Amino acid sequence: MKLVRLLAWVPAFFLGACALEPLQPWDRDLLAQEQMQLVPHPVNEYIAEHIYFSKEAASGGAGVGGGGCGCN
Amino acid sequence: MQLTGPRRIRESLTVATCSLLSIESAHAGYFDYASLWNIDTALLLYSEQNRVNVVEPVLQIKKEISEGEFVTVKLVYDAMSGSTPNGAAPSSTAQSFSSPSGESKYIAAAHKLPLVAFTDARAAVSADWDQPLSRTLRGQYNANFSRETDYSSMGASASLLWDVNNKLTTLTAGVAASFDNVKPTGGLTTELSPTNSVAIATNKLKREIEDDGEGGGSGGSRAKNTYDLLVGITQVLTRRTLMQLNYSYGKNTGYLTDPYKILSVVDGSTGTPVTSPGGGYLYLHEKRPDTRTRNTLYWKTVYHLPEDVIHMSYRYYRDDWEIKSSTVDLTYRLQLGAHVYLEPHYRYYTQTAANFFTHAIAQGATPVNASADLRLAALTSNTVGLRFAHQLDSDTSWGLGVDYMRQSGDAHPANAIGALKNEALFSDLKTMSITADVSMKF
Numbered sequence: 001m002k003l004v005r006l007l008a009w010v011p012a013f014f015l016g017a018c019a020l021e022p023l024q025p026w027d028r029d030l031l032a033q034e035q036m037q038l039v040p041h042p043v044n045e046y047i048a049e050h051i052y053f054s055k056e057a058a059s060g061g062a063g064v065g066g067g068g069c070g071c072n
Numbered sequence: 073m074q075l076t077g078p079r080r081i082r083e084s085l086t087v088a089t090c091s092l093l094s095i096e097s098a099h100a101g102y103f104d105y106a107s108l109w110n111i112d113t114a115l116l117l118y119s120e121q122n123r124v125n126v127v128e129p130v131l132q133i134k135k136e137i138s139e140g141e142f143v144t145v146k147l148v149y150d151a152m153s154g155s156t157p158n159g160a161a162p163s164s165t166a167q168s169f170s171s172p173s174g175e176s177k178y179i180a181a182a183h184k185l186p187l188v189a190f191t192d193a194r195a196a197v198s199a200d201w202d203q204p205l206s207r208t209l210r211g212q213y214n215a216n217f218s219r220e221t222d223y224s225s226m227g228a229s230a231s232l233l234w235d236v237n238n239k240l241t242t243l244t245a246g247v248a249a250s251f252d253n254v255k256p257t258g259g260l261t262t263e264l265s266p267t268n269s270v271a272i273a274t275n276k277l278k279r280e281i282e283d284d285g286e287g288g289g290s291g292g293s294r295a296k297n298t299y300d301l302l303v304g305i306t307q308v309l310t311r312r313t314l315m316q317l318n319y320s321y322g323k324n325t326g327y328l329t330d331p332y333k334i335l336s337v338v339d340g341s342t343g344t345p346v347t348s349p350g351g352g353y354l355y356l357h358e359k360r361p362d363t364r365t366r367n368t369l370y371w372k373t374v375y376h377l378p379e380d381v382i383h384m385s386y387r388y389y390r391d392d393w394e395i396k397s398s399t400v401d402l403t404y405r406l407q408l409g410a411h412v413y414l415e416p417h418y419r420y421y422t423q424t425a426a427n428f429f430t431h432a433i434a435q436g437a438t439p440v441n442a443s444a445d446l447r448l449a450a451l452t453s454n455t456v457g458l459r460f461a462h463q464l465d466s467d468t469s470w471g472l473g474v475d476y477m478r479q480s481g482d483a484h485p486a487n488a489i490g491a492l493k494n495e496a497l498f499s500d501l502k503t504m505s506i507t508a509d510v511s512m513k514f
Contacts, residue, residue, distance in 0.1 A: 044459075057391075064320065067297070069218065
Protein backbone atom coordinates (compact mmCIF):
# COMPACT_ATOMS: atom_id res chain seq x y z
CA MET A 1 0.00 0.00 0.00
CA LYS A 2 2.91 2.30 0.73
CA LEU A 3 4.12 1.76 -2.82
CA VAL A 4 0.65 2.51 -4.23
CA ARG A 5 0.44 5.75 -2.23
CA LEU A 6 3.91 6.70 -3.45
CA LEU A 7 2.97 5.96 -7.05
CA ALA A 8 -0.13 8.13 -6.72
CA TRP A 9 2.11 11.17 -6.33
CA VAL A 10 3.98 10.48 -9.55
CA PRO A 11 1.42 11.66 -12.15
CA ALA A 12 0.65 14.69 -9.98
CA PHE A 13 4.32 15.61 -10.01
CA PHE A 14 4.76 15.26 -13.77
CA LEU A 15 1.49 17.03 -14.54
CA GLY A 16 2.75 19.84 -12.36
CA ALA A 17 5.93 19.90 -14.45
CA CYS A 18 3.84 20.54 -17.57
CA ALA A 19 2.65 23.79 -16.04
CA LEU A 20 6.21 25.11 -15.97
CA GLU A 21 7.37 27.77 -18.40
CA PRO A 22 7.81 26.10 -21.80
CA LEU A 23 11.45 25.54 -22.65
CA GLN A 24 12.47 27.07 -25.96
CA PRO A 25 14.90 25.32 -28.33
CA TRP A 26 17.61 27.87 -27.51
CA ASP A 27 17.24 26.96 -23.85
CA ARG A 28 18.38 23.41 -24.47
CA ASP A 29 22.08 24.19 -24.62
CA LEU A 30 22.87 22.65 -21.24
CA LEU A 31 20.60 19.68 -21.78
CA ALA A 32 22.51 18.82 -24.96
CA GLN A 33 25.80 18.45 -23.09
CA GLU A 34 27.24 15.00 -22.58
CA GLN A 35 27.22 15.38 -18.79
CA MET A 36 23.46 16.06 -18.83
CA GLN A 37 22.65 12.71 -20.44
CA LEU A 38 20.97 10.18 -18.17
CA VAL A 39 23.90 7.84 -18.80
CA PRO A 40 26.91 9.96 -19.79
CA HIS A 41 29.39 7.04 -19.91
CA PRO A 42 27.59 3.86 -21.01
CA VAL A 43 30.66 1.61 -20.89
CA ASN A 44 31.61 2.68 -17.36
CA GLU A 45 27.99 2.29 -16.32
CA TYR A 46 27.89 -1.22 -17.79
CA ILE A 47 30.99 -2.20 -15.81
CA ALA A 48 29.64 -0.82 -12.53
CA GLU A 49 26.24 -2.45 -12.96
CA HIS A 50 27.88 -5.77 -13.79
CA ILE A 51 29.75 -5.66 -10.47
CA TYR A 52 26.63 -4.79 -8.47
CA PHE A 53 24.61 -7.44 -10.31
CA SER A 54 27.09 -10.14 -9.32
CA LYS A 55 27.21 -9.12 -5.64
CA GLU A 56 23.66 -8.09 -4.78
CA ALA A 57 20.17 -9.61 -4.97
CA ALA A 58 18.45 -6.58 -6.52
CA SER A 59 19.21 -5.37 -10.02
CA GLY A 60 17.83 -3.39 -12.96
CA GLY A 61 15.50 -0.42 -12.98
CA ALA A 62 17.29 1.98 -15.32
CA GLY A 63 16.36 0.12 -18.49
CA VAL A 64 15.60 -3.22 -20.08
CA GLY A 65 17.94 -5.72 -21.66
CA GLY A 66 21.61 -6.14 -21.10
CA GLY A 67 22.93 -9.62 -20.79
CA GLY A 68 22.95 -12.73 -18.65
CA CYS A 69 25.68 -13.86 -16.33
CA GLY A 70 26.33 -16.95 -14.23
CA CYS A 71 28.14 -14.74 -11.74
CA ASN A 72 29.75 -17.36 -9.55
CA MET B 73 5.56 52.59 -49.61
CA GLN B 74 2.82 50.03 -49.94
CA LEU B 75 4.47 48.62 -53.07
CA THR B 76 8.05 48.57 -51.87
CA GLY B 77 7.38 47.23 -48.33
CA PRO B 78 6.57 43.61 -49.28
CA ARG B 79 9.42 43.55 -51.77
CA ARG B 80 11.90 44.57 -49.06
CA ILE B 81 10.52 41.96 -46.76
CA ARG B 82 10.80 39.36 -49.53
CA GLU B 83 14.39 40.38 -50.19
CA SER B 84 15.22 40.30 -46.50
CA LEU B 85 13.67 36.85 -46.17
CA THR B 86 15.62 35.62 -49.18
CA VAL B 87 18.87 36.87 -47.68
CA ALA B 88 18.00 35.38 -44.30
CA THR B 89 17.05 32.02 -45.85
CA CYS B 90 20.26 31.86 -47.84
CA SER B 91 22.25 32.74 -44.74
CA LEU B 92 20.55 30.01 -42.73
CA LEU B 93 21.06 27.47 -45.48
CA SER B 94 24.73 28.32 -45.68
CA ILE B 95 25.03 28.00 -41.90
CA GLU B 96 23.23 24.65 -42.03
CA SER B 97 25.52 23.52 -44.81
CA ALA B 98 28.62 24.46 -42.86
CA HIS B 99 27.17 22.85 -39.74
CA ALA B 100 26.52 19.62 -41.58
CA GLY B 101 30.04 19.64 -42.93
CA TYR B 102 31.65 20.13 -39.54
CA PHE B 103 29.45 17.69 -37.65
CA ASP B 104 29.29 15.02 -40.30
CA TYR B 105 28.43 12.32 -37.80
CA ALA B 106 27.72 9.83 -40.55
CA SER B 107 31.44 9.65 -41.21
CA LEU B 108 32.44 9.22 -37.56
CA TRP B 109 33.13 6.06 -35.66
CA ASN B 110 32.79 6.31 -31.90
CA ILE B 111 35.08 3.93 -30.10
CA ASP B 112 34.75 3.53 -26.34
CA THR B 113 37.09 1.20 -24.55
CA ALA B 114 37.57 0.43 -20.89
CA LEU B 115 39.59 -1.93 -18.77
CA LEU B 116 38.39 -3.01 -15.34
CA LEU B 117 40.71 -4.42 -12.72
CA TYR B 118 38.54 -5.71 -9.90
CA SER B 119 39.79 -7.23 -6.69
CA GLU B 120 38.06 -8.52 -3.58
CA GLN B 121 40.09 -8.83 -0.42
CA ASN B 122 41.03 -12.55 -0.14
CA ARG B 123 38.43 -13.51 -2.72
CA VAL B 124 37.72 -12.92 -6.40
CA ASN B 125 39.84 -11.06 -8.96
CA VAL B 126 38.48 -10.00 -12.34
CA VAL B 127 40.06 -8.45 -15.40
CA GLU B 128 37.45 -7.12 -17.82
CA PRO B 129 38.23 -5.34 -21.08
CA VAL B 130 35.27 -3.75 -22.90
CA LEU B 131 35.17 -2.44 -26.46
CA GLN B 132 32.17 -0.52 -27.79
CA ILE B 133 31.88 0.67 -31.36
CA LYS B 134 29.09 3.07 -32.35
CA LYS B 135 28.30 4.36 -35.79
CA GLU B 136 25.63 6.69 -37.10
CA ILE B 137 24.52 4.92 -40.23
CA SER B 138 21.99 7.54 -41.30
CA GLU B 139 20.65 10.72 -39.74
CA GLY B 140 19.61 9.88 -36.19
CA GLU B 141 20.07 6.15 -36.70
CA PHE B 142 22.80 4.43 -34.70
CA VAL B 143 24.24 0.94 -34.54
CA THR B 144 26.34 -0.06 -31.53
CA VAL B 145 28.32 -3.24 -30.98
CA LYS B 146 29.85 -4.10 -27.63
CA LEU B 147 32.39 -6.82 -26.88
CA VAL B 148 33.22 -7.86 -23.31
CA TYR B 149 35.61 -10.40 -21.91
CA ASP B 150 35.88 -11.36 -18.22
CA ALA B 151 38.71 -13.37 -16.73
CA MET B 152 37.84 -14.39 -13.17
CA SER B 153 39.84 -16.20 -10.53
CA GLY B 154 40.09 -16.46 -6.77
CA SER B 155 37.85 -17.82 -4.05
CA THR B 156 34.19 -17.48 -3.23
CA PRO B 157 32.10 -18.71 -0.27
CA ASN B 158 30.71 -22.18 -0.97
CA GLY B 159 27.75 -21.67 1.40
CA ALA B 160 28.88 -23.92 4.26
CA ALA B 161 28.84 -22.28 7.68
CA PRO B 162 32.03 -21.74 9.71
CA SER B 163 32.63 -24.31 12.41
CA SER B 164 34.69 -24.67 15.56
CA THR B 165 36.59 -27.43 13.78
CA ALA B 166 38.27 -27.53 10.38
CA GLN B 167 36.08 -28.65 7.50
CA SER B 168 37.28 -30.67 4.55
CA PHE B 169 35.73 -30.63 1.12
CA SER B 170 37.19 -33.21 -1.19
CA SER B 171 36.52 -35.08 -4.36
CA PRO B 172 35.71 -38.78 -4.17
CA SER B 173 38.70 -39.49 -6.36
CA GLY B 174 40.87 -37.45 -4.04
CA GLU B 175 42.21 -35.47 -6.99
CA SER B 176 41.56 -32.21 -5.28
CA LYS B 177 40.41 -31.01 -1.93
CA TYR B 178 40.56 -27.98 0.23
CA ILE B 179 40.21 -27.34 3.92
CA ALA B 180 38.45 -24.50 5.63
CA ALA B 181 40.18 -23.69 8.91
CA ALA B 182 38.20 -23.63 12.15
CA HIS B 183 36.07 -20.48 12.56
CA LYS B 184 36.74 -19.46 8.94
CA LEU B 185 34.08 -18.99 6.27
CA PRO B 186 34.66 -21.87 3.80
CA LEU B 187 35.85 -20.53 0.46
CA VAL B 188 36.37 -22.47 -2.73
CA ALA B 189 38.91 -21.55 -5.40
CA PHE B 190 37.83 -21.21 -9.01
CA THR B 191 38.71 -19.78 -12.37
CA ASP B 192 36.30 -18.89 -15.14
CA ALA B 193 36.04 -16.76 -18.25
CA ARG B 194 33.12 -15.03 -19.92
CA ALA B 195 32.78 -13.58 -23.38
CA ALA B 196 29.81 -11.41 -24.30
CA VAL B 197 28.68 -9.57 -27.41
CA SER B 198 25.74 -7.23 -27.76
CA ALA B 199 24.33 -5.18 -30.61
CA ASP B 200 22.05 -2.15 -30.36
CA TRP B 201 20.06 -0.46 -33.09
CA ASP B 202 18.59 2.96 -32.38
CA GLN B 203 16.21 4.01 -35.12
CA PRO B 204 13.95 7.07 -35.59
CA LEU B 205 10.47 5.87 -36.57
CA SER B 206 8.94 9.31 -36.97
CA ARG B 207 9.62 12.88 -35.86
CA THR B 208 8.65 12.00 -32.30
CA LEU B 209 9.04 8.22 -32.10
CA ARG B 210 12.19 6.16 -31.73
CA GLY B 211 12.77 2.43 -31.60
CA GLN B 212 15.69 0.91 -29.71
CA TYR B 213 16.50 -2.76 -30.17
CA ASN B 214 19.14 -4.92 -28.54
CA ALA B 215 20.39 -8.46 -28.97
CA ASN B 216 23.00 -10.00 -26.70
CA PHE B 217 24.82 -13.25 -26.25
CA SER B 218 27.27 -14.39 -23.62
CA ARG B 219 29.05 -17.60 -22.83
CA GLU B 220 30.93 -18.94 -19.83
CA THR B 221 32.33 -22.40 -19.23
CA ASP B 222 29.13 -23.49 -17.55
CA TYR B 223 26.60 -20.81 -18.51
CA SER B 224 25.25 -19.27 -21.69
CA SER B 225 22.76 -16.48 -22.22
CA MET B 226 20.89 -15.21 -25.26
CA GLY B 227 18.64 -12.19 -24.94
CA ALA B 228 16.84 -9.46 -26.84
CA SER B 229 14.99 -6.28 -25.97
CA ALA B 230 12.94 -3.63 -27.73
CA SER B 231 11.95 -0.16 -26.50
CA LEU B 232 9.78 2.58 -27.92
CA LEU B 233 10.48 6.20 -26.98
CA TRP B 234 7.78 8.75 -27.70
CA ASP B 235 8.51 12.48 -27.43
CA VAL B 236 5.49 14.56 -26.43
CA ASN B 237 4.82 17.96 -24.88
CA ASN B 238 7.08 19.82 -27.30
CA LYS B 239 9.79 17.20 -26.70
CA LEU B 240 9.97 18.06 -23.03
CA THR B 241 8.53 14.69 -22.10
CA THR B 242 9.61 11.27 -23.34
CA LEU B 243 7.44 8.24 -22.67
CA THR B 244 9.22 4.90 -22.77
CA ALA B 245 7.94 1.33 -23.02
CA GLY B 246 10.26 -1.63 -23.26
CA VAL B 247 10.25 -5.42 -23.22
CA ALA B 248 13.15 -7.83 -22.80
CA ALA B 249 13.61 -11.57 -22.72
CA SER B 250 16.66 -13.65 -21.93
CA PHE B 251 17.05 -17.38 -22.39
CA ASP B 252 19.90 -18.77 -20.33
CA ASN B 253 21.32 -22.22 -20.00
CA VAL B 254 23.03 -23.50 -16.85
CA LYS B 255 25.39 -26.40 -17.41
CA PRO B 256 27.32 -27.03 -14.20
CA THR B 257 30.79 -28.42 -14.55
CA GLY B 258 30.68 -32.02 -13.40
CA GLY B 259 26.96 -32.32 -14.08
CA LEU B 260 23.72 -31.21 -12.52
CA THR B 261 23.15 -32.04 -8.90
CA THR B 262 19.90 -32.86 -7.15
CA GLU B 263 18.74 -29.91 -5.10
CA LEU B 264 18.79 -30.48 -1.33
CA SER B 265 20.60 -33.80 -1.79
CA PRO B 266 23.75 -34.61 0.27
CA THR B 267 27.04 -33.48 -1.16
CA ASN B 268 29.23 -35.93 0.71
CA SER B 269 30.58 -37.18 -2.59
CA VAL B 270 30.97 -33.81 -4.22
CA ALA B 271 34.24 -32.68 -5.75
CA ILE B 272 35.24 -29.06 -5.80
CA ALA B 273 38.40 -28.69 -7.83
CA THR B 274 40.61 -25.67 -7.84
CA ASN B 275 40.51 -25.36 -11.60
CA LYS B 276 36.83 -24.49 -11.51
CA LEU B 277 33.91 -25.04 -9.19
CA LYS B 278 34.11 -28.56 -10.49
CA ARG B 279 31.85 -31.23 -9.08
CA GLU B 280 32.17 -34.92 -9.57
CA ILE B 281 29.10 -36.61 -8.25
CA GLU B 282 29.45 -40.12 -6.99
CA ASP B 283 26.52 -42.17 -8.12
CA ASP B 284 25.14 -43.02 -4.72
CA GLY B 285 21.52 -42.93 -5.81
CA GLU B 286 20.92 -39.59 -4.16
CA GLY B 287 23.32 -37.12 -5.59
CA GLY B 288 22.39 -37.24 -9.27
CA GLY B 289 25.32 -36.08 -11.36
CA SER B 290 24.30 -37.42 -14.73
CA GLY B 291 25.36 -34.20 -16.50
CA GLY B 292 22.99 -32.12 -18.56
CA SER B 293 21.74 -28.56 -18.34
CA ARG B 294 18.76 -26.56 -17.17
CA ALA B 295 17.00 -23.56 -18.61
CA LYS B 296 16.57 -20.22 -16.89
CA ASN B 297 14.42 -17.55 -18.54
CA THR B 298 14.07 -13.88 -17.70
CA TYR B 299 11.31 -11.54 -18.88
CA ASP B 300 11.11 -7.80 -18.22
CA LEU B 301 8.61 -5.03 -18.93
CA LEU B 302 9.40 -1.36 -18.37
CA VAL B 303 7.41 1.83 -18.60
CA GLY B 304 9.03 5.16 -17.95
CA ILE B 305 8.79 8.89 -18.29
CA THR B 306 11.62 11.35 -18.76
CA GLN B 307 10.81 15.00 -18.14
CA VAL B 308 12.77 18.17 -18.82
CA LEU B 309 11.78 20.23 -15.82
CA THR B 310 13.89 23.31 -16.41
CA ARG B 311 16.83 24.35 -18.54
CA ARG B 312 19.02 22.75 -15.88
CA THR B 313 16.96 19.80 -14.67
CA LEU B 314 16.16 16.45 -16.19
CA MET B 315 14.17 13.79 -14.38
CA GLN B 316 13.40 10.17 -15.13
CA LEU B 317 11.01 7.73 -13.51
CA ASN B 318 10.76 4.06 -14.49
CA TYR B 319 8.67 1.19 -13.28
CA SER B 320 9.70 -2.30 -14.28
CA TYR B 321 8.20 -5.70 -13.75
CA GLY B 322 10.28 -8.81 -14.21
CA LYS B 323 9.90 -12.52 -13.94
CA ASN B 324 12.49 -15.29 -13.77
CA THR B 325 11.51 -18.88 -14.37
CA GLY B 326 13.36 -22.18 -14.45
CA TYR B 327 16.54 -23.23 -12.70
CA LEU B 328 17.34 -20.29 -10.40
CA THR B 329 19.48 -22.36 -8.02
CA ASP B 330 23.21 -21.76 -7.86
CA PRO B 331 24.50 -25.27 -8.62
CA TYR B 332 27.73 -24.70 -6.70
CA LYS B 333 26.32 -23.46 -3.40
CA ILE B 334 25.88 -25.85 -0.49
CA LEU B 335 24.54 -25.67 3.08
CA SER B 336 25.78 -27.13 6.35
CA VAL B 337 23.50 -29.51 8.22
CA VAL B 338 23.79 -28.97 11.98
CA ASP B 339 22.27 -30.40 15.11
CA GLY B 340 19.03 -28.50 15.77
CA SER B 341 19.90 -27.69 19.39
CA THR B 342 23.69 -27.62 19.66
CA GLY B 343 24.44 -26.18 16.22
CA THR B 344 27.37 -28.54 15.75
CA PRO B 345 27.92 -30.07 12.30
CA VAL B 346 26.21 -33.38 11.62
CA THR B 347 28.43 -36.19 10.46
CA SER B 348 27.69 -37.74 7.10
CA PRO B 349 27.27 -41.52 6.88
CA GLY B 350 30.03 -41.51 4.26
CA GLY B 351 32.45 -39.67 6.56
CA GLY B 352 33.08 -35.99 7.08
CA TYR B 353 30.35 -33.48 7.71
CA LEU B 354 26.97 -33.45 6.01
CA TYR B 355 26.19 -30.75 3.46
CA LEU B 356 23.24 -30.32 1.11
CA HIS B 357 23.03 -28.67 -2.29
CA GLU B 358 20.98 -25.51 -2.11
CA LYS B 359 17.54 -25.09 -3.68
CA ARG B 360 15.78 -21.88 -4.73
CA PRO B 361 12.20 -21.43 -5.96
CA ASP B 362 11.78 -21.88 -9.70
CA THR B 363 10.05 -18.53 -10.19
CA ARG B 364 10.86 -15.03 -9.07
CA THR B 365 8.72 -11.95 -9.65
CA ARG B 366 10.42 -8.56 -9.38
CA ASN B 367 9.08 -5.00 -9.14
CA THR B 368 11.35 -1.99 -9.44
CA LEU B 369 10.79 1.71 -9.17
CA TYR B 370 13.68 3.85 -10.40
CA TRP B 371 14.02 7.62 -10.17
CA LYS B 372 16.85 9.71 -11.49
CA THR B 373 17.53 13.43 -11.61
CA VAL B 374 20.31 15.27 -13.38
CA TYR B 375 20.87 18.86 -12.33
CA HIS B 376 23.25 21.36 -13.91
CA LEU B 377 24.80 23.81 -11.49
CA PRO B 378 26.55 26.87 -12.99
CA GLU B 379 29.56 24.70 -13.85
CA ASP B 380 29.15 21.28 -12.24
CA VAL B 381 26.55 18.57 -12.71
CA ILE B 382 24.87 16.31 -10.14
CA HIS B 383 23.44 12.89 -10.92
CA MET B 384 21.13 11.47 -8.23
CA SER B 385 19.14 8.26 -8.34
CA TYR B 386 17.02 6.14 -6.07
CA ARG B 387 15.81 2.61 -6.72
CA TYR B 388 13.25 0.67 -4.75
CA TYR B 389 13.16 -3.04 -5.46
CA ARG B 390 11.08 -5.88 -4.11
CA ASP B 391 10.42 -9.42 -5.20
CA ASP B 392 8.37 -12.40 -4.11
CA TRP B 393 11.40 -13.94 -2.41
CA GLU B 394 10.67 -11.14 0.08
CA ILE B 395 13.83 -9.27 -0.80
CA LYS B 396 13.33 -5.53 -0.48
CA SER B 397 16.07 -3.18 -1.44
CA SER B 398 16.86 0.52 -1.63
CA THR B 399 19.70 2.06 -3.57
CA VAL B 400 20.84 5.66 -3.51
CA ASP B 401 23.47 6.80 -5.99
CA LEU B 402 25.13 10.22 -6.13
CA THR B 403 27.68 11.42 -8.65
CA TYR B 404 29.05 14.94 -8.68
CA ARG B 405 30.87 16.13 -11.77
CA LEU B 406 33.31 18.76 -10.61
CA GLN B 407 34.50 20.77 -13.59
CA LEU B 408 38.13 21.70 -12.95
CA GLY B 409 38.64 23.43 -16.26
CA ALA B 410 37.31 23.46 -19.78
CA HIS B 411 38.65 19.97 -20.48
CA VAL B 412 39.24 18.36 -17.10
CA TYR B 413 36.84 17.15 -14.44
CA LEU B 414 36.65 15.01 -11.31
CA GLU B 415 33.70 12.78 -10.44
CA PRO B 416 33.30 11.81 -6.78
CA HIS B 417 30.74 9.04 -6.41
CA TYR B 418 28.81 7.57 -3.48
CA ARG B 419 26.39 4.68 -3.50
CA TYR B 420 24.36 3.21 -0.68
CA TYR B 421 22.65 -0.15 -1.09
CA THR B 422 20.64 -2.20 1.35
CA GLN B 423 18.57 -5.36 1.06
CA THR B 424 16.56 -7.66 3.27
CA ALA B 425 17.13 -11.42 3.19
CA ALA B 426 15.36 -13.87 0.91
CA ASN B 427 12.71 -15.79 2.83
CA PHE B 428 14.55 -19.08 2.24
CA PHE B 429 17.97 -17.77 3.21
CA THR B 430 19.54 -19.61 6.13
CA HIS B 431 23.10 -20.01 7.37
CA ALA B 432 22.57 -23.71 8.03
CA ILE B 433 19.87 -26.40 8.04
CA ALA B 434 18.82 -28.07 11.28
CA GLN B 435 18.98 -31.85 11.02
CA GLY B 436 15.58 -33.34 10.25
CA ALA B 437 14.04 -30.00 9.35
CA THR B 438 14.99 -29.55 5.71
CA PRO B 439 12.84 -26.76 4.23
CA VAL B 440 11.30 -26.71 0.75
CA ASN B 441 13.84 -24.12 -0.39
CA ALA B 442 17.12 -23.17 1.24
CA SER B 443 20.21 -21.20 0.34
CA ALA B 444 23.15 -19.93 2.35
CA ASP B 445 24.37 -17.70 -0.49
CA LEU B 446 25.39 -14.53 1.34
CA ARG B 447 24.17 -12.45 -1.62
CA LEU B 448 20.66 -13.42 -0.48
CA ALA B 449 21.32 -12.38 3.13
CA ALA B 450 20.33 -9.05 4.66
CA LEU B 451 23.22 -6.76 3.81
CA THR B 452 24.31 -3.19 3.29
CA SER B 453 26.88 -1.87 0.83
CA ASN B 454 28.66 1.45 0.77
CA THR B 455 30.63 2.43 -2.29
CA VAL B 456 32.84 5.48 -2.65
CA GLY B 457 34.64 6.33 -5.86
CA LEU B 458 36.54 9.00 -7.70
CA ARG B 459 37.06 9.37 -11.44
CA PHE B 460 39.35 11.77 -13.21
CA ALA B 461 38.70 12.54 -16.88
CA HIS B 462 40.51 14.64 -19.45
CA GLN B 463 39.32 15.74 -22.89
CA LEU B 464 42.48 15.74 -25.00
CA ASP B 465 40.84 17.23 -28.08
CA SER B 466 37.40 17.28 -29.67
CA ASP B 467 37.70 13.60 -30.62
CA THR B 468 39.63 12.00 -27.78
CA SER B 469 39.16 11.71 -24.05
CA TRP B 470 40.34 9.39 -21.30
CA GLY B 471 39.45 8.70 -17.71
CA LEU B 472 40.67 6.81 -14.69
CA GLY B 473 38.39 5.80 -11.84
CA VAL B 474 38.75 4.01 -8.52
CA ASP B 475 35.86 2.58 -6.50
CA TYR B 476 35.94 1.00 -3.07
CA MET B 477 32.96 -1.03 -1.88
CA ARG B 478 32.33 -2.52 1.52
CA GLN B 479 29.48 -4.97 1.96
CA SER B 480 28.42 -5.72 5.53
CA GLY B 481 25.90 -8.04 7.09
CA ASP B 482 24.90 -9.50 10.43
CA ALA B 483 27.71 -11.83 11.48
CA HIS B 484 25.85 -12.97 14.61
CA PRO B 485 22.13 -13.18 13.82
CA ALA B 486 19.82 -13.80 16.74
CA ASN B 487 18.31 -16.89 15.11
CA ALA B 488 21.65 -18.70 14.71
CA ILE B 489 21.49 -22.24 16.03
CA GLY B 490 23.53 -23.16 19.13
CA ALA B 491 27.28 -23.10 18.50
CA LEU B 492 26.79 -21.09 15.32
CA LYS B 493 26.14 -18.07 17.54
CA ASN B 494 29.88 -18.12 18.27
CA GLU B 495 30.88 -18.05 14.61
CA ALA B 496 31.12 -15.03 12.31
CA LEU B 497 28.45 -16.10 9.83
CA PHE B 498 28.82 -13.04 7.61
CA SER B 499 32.25 -11.93 6.59
CA ASP B 500 32.44 -8.37 5.26
CA LEU B 501 33.31 -8.10 1.59
CA LYS B 502 35.74 -5.38 0.55
CA THR B 503 36.30 -4.71 -3.13
CA MET B 504 38.47 -2.36 -5.12
CA SER B 505 37.78 -1.51 -8.77
CA ILE B 506 40.08 0.42 -11.06
CA THR B 507 38.62 1.41 -14.41
CA ALA B 508 40.58 3.07 -17.20
CA ASP B 509 38.64 4.29 -20.22
CA VAL B 510 39.43 5.90 -23.55
CA SER B 511 36.93 7.38 -26.03
CA MET B 512 37.79 8.25 -29.60
CA LYS B 513 36.00 9.54 -32.67
CA PHE B 514 37.40 9.17 -36.15
